[in-house]
Amino acid sequence: MRPADPLVEKVAQALETAQMRGKALVVAVSGGPDSLALLYALHTLGERFALRLAVATVDHRLRPSSAQEAQTVARHAQTLGLPCQVFTGEVRAYQRERRLTLEQAAREVRYALLAQAVRSWGAEALALGHTASDQAETLLLHLIRGAGLAGLRGMRLLAPLRVGSASLLAFRPLLSCLRSETEAFCQRWGLTPVIDESNRDLRFARNRVRWQVLPALRLVNPRVEDALVRLANGASQVLDYLDSQVAQVREKVAAPMPQGFLVDKAAWQALHPALQRHLLRDLWEAVAGSPEGLTSAHLEGMADLLAGPAGRRIALPRGVVLESGYSQAWLVRRGIPCPLPTVGREVSLTVPGRTPLNGWEMEARLVEPPVPYREAGPLQAYLDADAVGTPLRLRPRRPGDRFWPLGMPSPKRLQDFLVDAHIPRGWRDRLALLEGEGGIAWVVGVRIAHWARLTPQTRRVLVLEAVPRG
Structure with missing residues (x-):
């Protein structure tokens, strides 16, 4: 013994x-x-x-x-x-x-x-x-490489370890x-x-x-490893708190898509700067499938893009890109045709019910006002059901299409609207358009039509939401 x-x-x-x-x-x-x-x-x-x-x-x-x-x-x-x-x-x-x-x-x-x-x-x-020696070395490497606050998070006794798209428990x-x-x-x-x-x-x-x-x-400092380990432990507590805050705001700021996220720029800008960046890292890790490679310089570039004008694009590690429109941005895998709901032909919309699209479902229901439509994300629409009428169709764009964007004084060519909204050229022919009796009521994931908006006279509300399948 x-x-x-x-x-x-x-x-x-x-x-x-x-x-x-x-x-x-x-x-x-x-x-x-x-x-x-x-x-x-x-x-x-x-x-x-x-x-x-x-x-x-x-x-x-x-x-x-x-x-x-x-x-x-x-x-x-x-x-x-x-x-x-x-x-x-x-x-x-x-x-x-x-x-x-x-x-x-x-x-x-x-x-x-x-x-x-x-x-x-x-x-x-x-x-x-x-060991604690590994912990100290890792923290220094992260600092040297500019990993930012997240790089100060030390390894924990028991924590999930992301491996590809799966996760296991590391002890x-x-x-x-x-x-x-x-x-x-x-x-x-x-x-x-x-x-x-x-x-x-x-x-x-x-x-x-x-x-x-x-x-x-x-x-x-002869005990520099101990000092670095204490720093890592303290940073982990701060980051755990930020994780909990991200979990509370993520659904309000970012809508999941099959290949990434649609980010509400105004909702993101309303967050504290520390939470803004922590959320961006969280979203990037989800798209990239790994926590490795994103530096504080990348995060600052993402933040600058979301705070700035539309039409900008930034390439990020592990094949991820962030593209900015007027009211939303797309954090997606590089090279995908379009991260928003798309259609290749005309599809009748089931109301109420669910209509399958390419990798998506369009959920439709009718409710009575009032509704919290101001909380709608870019993949949701609250429309005046009587104004849009029936039948409703989802279709791709056609030559000569016109659209009256919400908040604009008059209709304009759909082509001009998509260009002004900085929708990438490769996405435009496949975007799903909701068409009713009065024309295009919603460019799905981008903007609703002014004539289809809710007003004090609205008696029935058509609630639509594009939801990724699987």
């Missing part, structure tokens, strides 16, 4: 805090001192916490010794009587395909394979060997330990960690931070 080990007791405290008793965990093990210490600590605590453990390791095929190192991990798992999956990742091919740095590509491939292990074992979380029980503590653990337990020579390759930014930046900072 080994005497109580300080690192094992820190892991035990983390298991208690995260309420991991009786859980199934996949332990990600590279064979280095951090993950090896985590594996043996969790195995030691397995009976005490009724843990069900499995091991997963990834051979990135970036070094000649990587396959042998993966087999070393498998032998450790066998020694402990634990099941183990060895994955092989094609990192360089993935890097070329996605045009990422080697570090980014390796990370994405690794987590995709580890997520596969979590699913195949039916585990409830992925245990990762990140990091070594965040209260420095790297020196995991190395000391391995020495005490007679373990020989794998030495990854690439961890000293100064071509990689993290290694320059580890071997050059942090040693220089320790000359100013």
Whole structure:
């Protein structure tokens, strides 16, 4: 029986805090001192916490010794009587395909394979060997790269980890330990960690931070890692609060579309600047499918676009673009034909009921006034049912179409309206137009007609909403 080990007791405290008793965990093990210490600590605590453990390791095929190192991990798992999956990742091919740095590509491939292990074992979380030293390095990297406030958010003991379009639960029980503590653990337990020579390759930014930046900072503050970890923890609390505020305003500001979001510029401009930027990051992450790559400079560019005139466009990381119209902006994947509801031919609108469109449904219902039409988003319309009449049709534009935009003194050519509204040329022929007895009552997602608006004389209200399917 080994005497109580300080690192094992820190892991035990983390298991208690995260309420991991009786859980199934996949332990990600590279064979280095951090993950090896985590594996043996969790195995030691397995009976005490009724843990069900499995091991997963990834051979990135970036070094000649990587396959042998993966087999070393498998032998450790066998020694402990634990099941183990060895994955092989094609990192360089993935890097070329996605045009990422080697570090980014390796990370994405690794987590995709580890997520596969979590699913195949039916585990409830992925245990990762990140330490307080990793936390400090990551925070510095984010600051250097201009990630902004979000870059100060540290890794948390238990937190969702986005992997592609899916998410898994990441458990990091070594965040209260420095790297020196995991190395000391391995020495005490007679373990020989794998030495990854690439961890000293100064071509990689993290290694320059580890071997050059942090040693220089320790000359100013010998406990700089502790200071950085405290900063990360404090920032996480602030960001958690901003997350809660974003959750309250998101639906009022941004309407989901099949390939992105339609942003109400006036609603966004009414928010506090901190909330404006936090919401933009949240929306970008949802479209991009990853939190990696967006800097504070990108956020400022997005904010400038939304606060400025129509007709501007900004390209963002991971193939996302933000385009600005008069009252709304579109945050979408680059190259999609049109993010708004479209039609290729005339479609009769069912009232009341639902009418399928290309990737959308148009919901229609009749209500009596008063209605909160001033709260309508760009994908909603509140129209005078008697003014628009029946039957109603959804159709694409035709030569000679005219439209009387809400708030304008008279009708104008639809072509001129779309140009003035800075609707991109490639979208115009496919936009869905709602047509009633008096002509075009709604350019869907853009503006309703002045003649179809609600007035004090309105007796019946036609409520329309375009909703993405699936």
